[in-house]
Amino acid sequence: AQSVTQLGSHVSVSEGALVLLRCNYSSSVPPYLFWYVQYPNQGLQLLLKYTSAATLVKGINGFEAEFKKSETSFHLTKPSAHMSDAAEYFCAVTVYGGSQGNLIFGKGTKLSVKP
């Protein structure tokens, strides 16, 4: 079975500072990994995804994530935070062809950006 752990339910950074949101996964087979962003009272927007191609994945809004199999991690980073990045971020895992592609979500990390 797959699982996702997001370390830190709340991360606060200053505007212009590095953003690092941590995600570790557990999967007995090669996973597909996703990062989603959710703004208040809205659905989920895909930031980026890893599907066994390049280990460094670039997404929208300047975010990127690196798949590290040895560390079972898929941490999300952005070099310089912007006020508009304040939102809830979810890491999710699935496996190819498994369980109809069900996504397993982490508990989420709320990112706050201070001016």
Add this chain to the structure above:
Amino acid sequence: GAVVSQHPSRVICKSGTSVKIECRSLDFQATTMFWYRQFPKQSLMLMATSNEGSKATYEQGVEKDKFLINHASLTLSTLTVTSAHPEDSSFYICSARDSRTVNEQFFGPGTRLTVL
């Protein structure tokens, strides 16, 4: 492309009434749709998975007689909360999957249900 809509975006109803939420894939055919529930400050919990033309598969602990799911076409799935109670108040989000992108889901904007 890959846009999913939900209607209504917000609904308030009295206890004991039923509420229907629609989920539509606007520009693709969704062979599978998923329904999630999200409580405040929590993650998404999968409620059920539905394939077009088939009965929905419910997750453990989700009452299928209370949360009726219909996926009658490749672009529409509905979730009906029957005899709603205040504890059913939540944010309901649907997602849809294209048969060509087996492992990627496209999410709707969510529906805020408040039961008085």
